Amino acid sequence: MISIQQVSKLYGTKAAVDQVSMEIASGEHLALLGASGSGKTTLLRMINRLIEPTGGTISIGGKDITTQPAHLLRRDIGYVIQASSLFPHYTVEENISVIPNLLKWDRSKTTARVTELLAKVQLPDAYRTRYPHQLSGGEAQRVNLARALAASPPVLLMDEPFSALDNITRTAVRQLFKELEELKSKTIIMVTHDVQEAFEMGNTIALLQDGKLLQKGKPDELLYRPVNEEVKKFLEGSSLSVAMATIPAGEIWQWLQNQNNKKA
Numbered sequence: 001m002i003s004i005q006q007v008s009k010l011y012g013t014k015a016a017v018d019q020v021s022m023e024i025a026s027g028e029h030l031a032l033l034g035a036s037g038s039g040k041t042t043l044l045r046m047i048n049r050l051i052e053p054t055g056g057t058i059s060i061g062g063k064d065i066t067t068q069p070a071h072l073l074r075r076d077i078g079y080v081i082q083a084s085s086l087f088p089h090y091t092v093e094e095n096i097s098v099i100p101n102l103l104k105w106d107r108s109k110t111t112a113r114v115t116e117l118l119a120k121v122q123l124p125d126a127y128r129t130r131y132p133h134q135l136s137g138g139e140a141q142r143v144n145l146a147r148a149l150a151a152s153p154p155v156l157l158m159d160e161p162f163s164a165l166d167n168i169t170r171t172a173v174r175q176l177f178k179e180l181e182e183l184k185s186k187t188i189i190m191v192t193h194d195v196q197e198a199f200e201m202g203n204t205i206a207l208l209q210d211g212k213l214l215q216k217g218k219p220d221e222l223l224y225r226p227v228n229e230e231v232k233k234f235l236e237g238s239s240l241s242v243a244m245a246t247i248p249a250g251e252i253w254q255w256l257q258n259q260n261n262k263k264a
């Protein structure tokens with residue numbers, strides 16, 4: 001569905017993203033994982049053309065993304081970043097209505113969609129008249145998600161959407177994101193530096209290092225069949241907690257045994 005071919009972004013002579021190629025299938029939930037500075041955000045922002053690549057091509061549904069104006073492309077791509085991205089002088093309802101208004105939806109259709117989305121992100125309907133400064137971080141992030149979903153884009157990009165939240169709120173908001181029916185059919189690319197989060201939220205993971213793609217695959221492929229020492233090392237520190245969170249309980253002992261055999 002999304003095809004990234006030999007994509008690079010140079011700043012001066014330094015490659016923030018270095019010849020990255022990958023295919024992201026329709027309905028895939030991809031976690032873009034890597035340490036700080038590995039190029040995750042740069043790669044993500046090239047997909048909605050907030051950053052233009054220095055080289056390579058990106059296409060969505062077989063169509064090169066540069067063949068239409070960037071503002072039109074972005075109407076089909078939801079974008080969720082950290083909690084502070086709501087328009088401060090717009091109410092919750094106005095924030096959620098931004099794309100429907102651009103698309104010139106009927107007033108009653110937009111109002112109904114806001115009502116539906118507030119219920120889906122589990123916020124009281126009365127919040128529609130609140131302003132962003134009257135929301136907690138977790139509430140603001142729910143509104144961000146509602147805004148990104150408003151016009152039902154098939155693709156959703158998320159950049160560290162939980163990182164500004166405290167631990168308890170983060171767990172609750174992640175849970176909501178995981179369970180929301182409307183998200184299940186979408187193609188989602190989510191940036192995170194948190195291994196546990198990548199394994200919990202992604203049905204595939206792409207690990208970046210120094211702008212290069214080290215490995216893309218299902219979570220258990222990265223865990224059990226790392227393509228090189230770098231992947232293995234990156235996951236090593238967190239592999240037990242990741243395994244506990246993502247591998248069915250019955251298989252944990254097998255996994256631990258394999259780990260011990262490898263060490264012996």
Ligand SMILES: Nc1ncnc2c1ncn2[C@@H]1O[C@H](COP(=O)(O)OP(=O)(O)OP(=O)(O)O)[C@@H](O)[C@H]1O
Binds near residue numbers: 041
């Ligand atoms: N506008 C810019 N000008 C110069 N260098 C940049 C620019 N944007 C990013 N970089 C550099 O490109 C590299 C990748 O940055 P990027 O923000 O994509 O990494 P990241 O993996 O998302 O990191 P983080 O998790 O810290 O946000 C970094 O070395 C960064 O310093």
